[in-house]
Amino acid sequence: MTYSRTNQSFITVSLFLRRMAKDRVEEFLKNPKRALLVLATPIIVSMIVQTLYSIVDTAFVGRLGTEALAALTFTFPPFLVLIALTSGLGAGMSSRISRSLGARHKTSAENAAMHGLFISLILAVIVLIIGLPILEPFFTLLGATEAIAKLATDYMKIILFGALFMFPAQAIASIFSAEGDTRTPTKVSVSSLVLNIILDPIFIYVLGLGVKGAAIATVISFLASLLLSVYFVIKKSYLHIHLSSFSFSPRITRDIIDVGAPAGLMILLMSLYTSFISRLMAHFGTVYVASYGIASRVEHIAVMPVVAFSIAAMILTAMFLGAREYNALKVVSDYSIRVMFVFTLLMAALFFLMPVLFLRIFTQELELLSLGAAYLRVSAFSLPPFAIGMMVSRIMQGLGYGLPGLVVTVARLIIIAMPLMYFAIFVLGYSYLAIPAAMVISGVVSAGIALVWLRAEFRESVASD
Structure with missing residues (x-):
């Protein structure tokens, strides 16, 4: 009697969970835009x-x-x-x-x-x-x-x-x-x-x-x-x-690694990139390194929602691709990129107009505020192209492609930004503001590459169905 009741309870719970998951997919399909917010918050x-x-x-x-x-x-x-x-x-x-x-x-x-x-x-x-x-x-x-x-x-x-x-x-x-x-x-x-x-x-x-x-x-x-x-x-x-x-399953293992390995390498590349910038800033003096540090913390305020939305977009993209709901997939892709672009553009405008207001959260030293404000006024406009690149990389991961995000990251950081920064400072003799300027240039170029690549992969995913 006890076993029968336990078994019946187990079946009931299993059916409930199965229905709950199905309802969740259906709920996301009804309103993909709201689903992004629900997952990202x-x-x-x-x-x-x-x-x-x-x-x-x-x-x-x-x-x-x-x-x-x-x-x-x-x-x-x-x-x-x-x-x-x-x-x-x-x-x-x-x-x-x-x-x-x-x-x-x-x-x-x-x-x-x-x-x-x-x-x-x-x-x-x-x-x-x-x-x-x-x-x-x-x-x-x-x-x-x-x-x-x-x-x-x-x-x-x-x-x-x-x-x-x-x-x-x-x-x-x-x-x-x-x-x-x-x-x-x-x-x-x-x-x-x-x-x-x-x-x-x-x-x-x-x-x-x-x-x-x-x-x-x-x-x-x-x-x-x-x-x-x-x-x-x-x-x-x-x-x-x-x-x-x-x-x-070798296929499942390969699927996980194909997306996971490039995603992990992207984070390591970002670490290398950050260390490289710190070394360049050290060329001008310790106070410049500190100003870069606090400006980066301010930028992190705008980056957090982008990262959250990109993860949400990846989950929904993968789910809708599996369900072959290509209209919903396109809605998630277009909407998430557009919203994060507008959001980072607004944040860039705020950082440009009122940099000191945000920098004062982390320091009260006048020299740091002055150097950090000049840096932030330029670097702020690297945020919108960064948002596009981040969103595209995660959406690609949702489609099952890890390599495009890594390639775009390598292009942005290793091929364009780092050589441009070094050349501008040590060959042309520009100031430390060449660093955020190079960020903007590399961000715009890589964002363009990312968008073109996403459109091509999206068409291929639909065509291969």
Whole structure:
């Protein structure tokens, strides 16, 4: 009797989840424009919380002294590698799963989810094995002193073990996003970040663990994120995530990697690009580096909604492609690009007209405000073409093409912007404002390439149906 009732309850829940997922796809199809906002809003909230956490975490570690803060700064490149790997895998998983769900192929979506989880664990183990022995030599190579290199190594060793929790947690977040549920991963993200903020002062100061304490607090938050993710995926996910759902498929693996690898490389390229600009700014003096730093933080205000909308557009594009709803796909593509272009154009106008108002959020020093304002007035107009490039890259990922976004990014950063900046400063002798000017030029050219490529790929996707 008990087994019968339990089995009946399980069937009822399964049917409810199946109907819920189907209703979600139908709801998105009825109003694709609203669906973009529904999916993007939780992502924006999550990004705001992460930004606040970054500020708080830096403040806690900064109170330990200059060496501790410098050590944390040196850990940024390897930490970015972890972010690139998880973000790339997440893009590949979301694209593949959403296309399967759009086509009503639930079993295939579940298998893709399991593939992603296994890949996340394999990547975490590889990162741990390769990373541990090379950390200290790497930090020394970057220019860290012996004391700072040791602090940075102590921090990152703990974080690398935490990757065993971080990677699968991010993979599960991608499963929810692929289903059209961005609220659940946002709840998990916000909860883990709040926990980290609470634990930071306890481990850093109360227990006297210093920089190691900050790393331990972060790893505990990774573990909490994984446990919450597992709980929600069992309780709320439409997909049945279990070993029985897994059947190794080279095609699914290739689909995830084809989108994920270029997406991850794009993030690494952005890191290289940012480091390159910092080195160019250092040519003019430390105050110029600082002015670039605060101007970049201001630009991040406009970038967050673009990133959120691009992720939402990728999910809907993949889902509608799988469902062969090409009209809805075109609506999402055109509308998302147009809205983000107008939004960044308005933000560019505000940054141009009132740069000091925004810069004062981060500094009150007059020299920094003056240099930062001049920089921001030029760089602001790189935002609209950046938005177009970002939206097109994500939409391409939704279509199952990861390479176009990478090619456009390489063209924008490596082929056009970086050589142009170097030539303008060291050959022509221009001021630091040549850097944002090169950003605008490279952004406009690459945005044009991206739009032409998107139209061609869209026609091909429809024609191949």
